[in-house]
Every structure is written in structure tokens, then in C-alpha cells.
């Protein structure tokens with residue numbers, strides 16, 4: 001009976017992270033899902049709209065009046081705010097505000113898509129400061145101070161998307177030796193975590209299904225912590241394509257062309273006339289320094305227990321997805337043109 005199903009509101013449901021979450025929530029017909037999006041006609045909204053039990057709800061996630069409409073009739077929420085679109089300050093505001101609205105509307109469970117508190121893990125050394133990590137982590141600290149009744153809360157803390165290996169982390173051909181692919185990253189010998197997004201969606205579903213364990217839990221997920229040297233070796237073993245890891249400096253990284261303009265501000269959908277916004281160079285320097293110095297960690301024993309079917313290694317993921325190092329679209333923001341929309345203040 002559709003009317004007896006719990007209904008979950010998903011914020012950010014059309015994104016790279018949100019799509020597998022929505023699919024996992026909708027699978028098995030236990031829950032109805034409402035996806036809030038600015039554009040019901042986008043390719044990802046259209047892909048989700050045909051799934052039984054999924055409702056597309058048009059509106060802006062960062063607007064109080066829209067949220068008040070979207071929360072009506074909702075039992076649970078999964079919230080992935082978009083720090084790249086709105087910047088750290090607004091991300092903190094909206095994460096907390098969405099929690100408050102969830103309480104006001106009497107929801108049973110609030111699941112927040114978190115990231116690592118890079119600054120705090122790095123003892124507030126400014127070399128680790130990263131707006132899109134710190135912003136979500138400050139919301140996580142706020143949530144961690146909230147009671148677990150009458151509404152449960154959980155945080156699903158992620159890391160770099162494995163799928164990013166086809167976009168922002170994709171290899172490029174060696175200009176001196178075109179048969180060889182170069183995986184370049186400013187990581188030294190560090191092991192860096194990557195998460196397969198299908199599994200990410202299944203962890204979110206586990207949180208919803210298992211409140212007795214997930215209430216009050218900050219779960220740090222990844223598929224594997226891997227050095228780029230090992231990643232390169234796995235790639236060559238699986239594909240037969242020659243590849244090398246190139247350890248690069250941050251300056252070299254910003255010249256790779258991953259970002260059109262490293263001096264543009266992070267916050268492509270908000271006014272740039274805000275001195276708290278980071279430049280891409282500032283933001284991603286903190287980001288890579290955090291991974292290079294291995295400030296974060298995950299409990300893989302716990303992850304194996306929660307999701308025994310999870311993909312357990314980058315090599316397994318490469319085989320499963322027939323990864324060949326080719327570029328493919330991953331982030332909706334990039335499909336929508338955000339990569340070239342950065343504007344200097």
C-alpha cells in the first residue's frame with residue numbers, strides 16, 4: 001500500500017552522489033522517495049522519475065519557502081548540500097537549517113552526507129583548510145551535539161568518488177610516450193581513500209533500515225585507501241595498458257587543467273562578493289594536503305560487517321566497471337557547465 005510507506009526527502013538526489021542513494025532507497029519498494037531538484041527535465045531527474053516510488057519535486061534546495069513545501073508529508077531526510085555551488089558559509093547554514101526543519105516537521109530520521117573536518121584533524125594548521133570539507137564537517141559536529149530522540153540522526157562521511165577516476169582524477173596520455181597513461185596527483189606516497197558510489201548508496205539505505213545502529217553514528221566510508229602507485233599498478237594489471245604515477249606539486253596540479261581558473265571562487269551559484277569564499281587554489285590545496293598527510297581513517301572491519309557485498313578494492317572496481325582510464329561525465333555540476341563558470345571576484 002503506497003500510503004503506508006515511509007517517505008524520504010532527498011536533497012542533492014540528482015547528483016553523482018545522490019542518484020545511487022535514491023536508487024538504493026527506492027529499491028524493494030519499502031520507501032517512497034521525493035527528490036528536490038531545480039530542474040525536473042534534467043537527464044538525472046528524468047532517469048529517477050521513471051523509478052517506481054520516486055517523485056520529482058521542483059524547487060531550490062536553498063530557499064526556506066521551497067523547503068517548507070518539500071518537507072510536508074515526509075518521514076525521513078537524506079541531505080547532500082552542494083558546497084561547490086554555495087560555499088562553506090551557506091553550506092553550514094543550510095545543513096543546520098535543514099536539520100531544524102526536519103525536527104519541526106516531526107521527521108523520524110535525518111541522514112547527513114558529511115565530509116572530513118580537515119582543519120580540525122590538522123590541528124587548525126591553515127595548510128589543511130578546505131571549505132567544502134570543513135563546511136560539511138562543522139554541520140556534522142553540530143549534529144553530533146543533538147539528541148538522538150525524538151528524531152534519529154546519522155552522518156555518512158565520504159571521500160573522493162572512485163568514479164572521479166573517469167573525470168577529475170582521470171589519467172592523461174604521456175606526451176613523450178602516447179601508449180602510456182599518467183595518473184598525476186599531489187599525493188606523494190600517501191594512501192588516499194576512494195568510494196564506489198553504488199556502495200555509498202547502499203550504506204545510506206542501511207542507515208535508514210537500521211536506526212538501532214545508525215542513530216547517532218558518524219560512519220566514515222570508502223572502498224579502499226590506496227596509494228596512487230598501487231592504483232597505477234592495479235590499472236595496468238587489470239587493463240594491460242601501461243601507466244605510471246606522477247607525484248606532482250600543488251603548483252603543477254593547478255596547471256593540469258582540472259580547473260579552468262584556479263583563482264576563481266568556490267561557490268559558483270552564489271555572489272562572489274563574499275570574502276569568506278575560498279579560491280579554488282586555496283580550497284584544493286587544503287584538500288590535497290589533507291589526503292597527502294593521511295589525516296583521516298576508516299574502520300574497514302565495520303564496513304565489511306555493515307555491507308558484506310561491498311566492493312573491497314580499486315582493482316575489483318576496475319574489473320567490475322571495465323574501467324579503461326577513459327574520460328566520462330560524473331558530476332552534474334560539470335555537465336551543467338560549472339567547471340568553466342568560475343568567475344574571479
Ligand SMILES: NC(=O)c1ccc[n+]([C@@H]2O[C@H](COP(=O)([O-])OP(=O)(O)OC[C@H]3O[C@@H](n4cnc5c(N)ncnc54)[C@H](OP(=O)(O)O)[C@@H]3O)[C@@H](O)[C@H]2O)c1
Pocket residue numbers: 011012013014015016017018036037038039042045061062080081082083084085115132133158159160161164269330331332333334
Ligand atoms: N566530487 C567528489 O569526489 C565528492 C566526494 C564527496 C562529497 N562531495 C560533495 O558532494 C556535493 C556535491 O554533490 P555531487 O557530488 O552529487 O555533485 P553533482 O553531481 O555536481 O550534483 C550537484 C547536485 O547539487 C544540486 N544543487 C542544488 N542547488 C544547486 C545549485 N544552486 N547549483 C548547483 N547544484 C545545485 C543539484 O541539483 P539540481 O541541479 O537537480 O537542482 C545536484 O543534485 C559537494 O558538497 C561535495 O563537497 C563530492
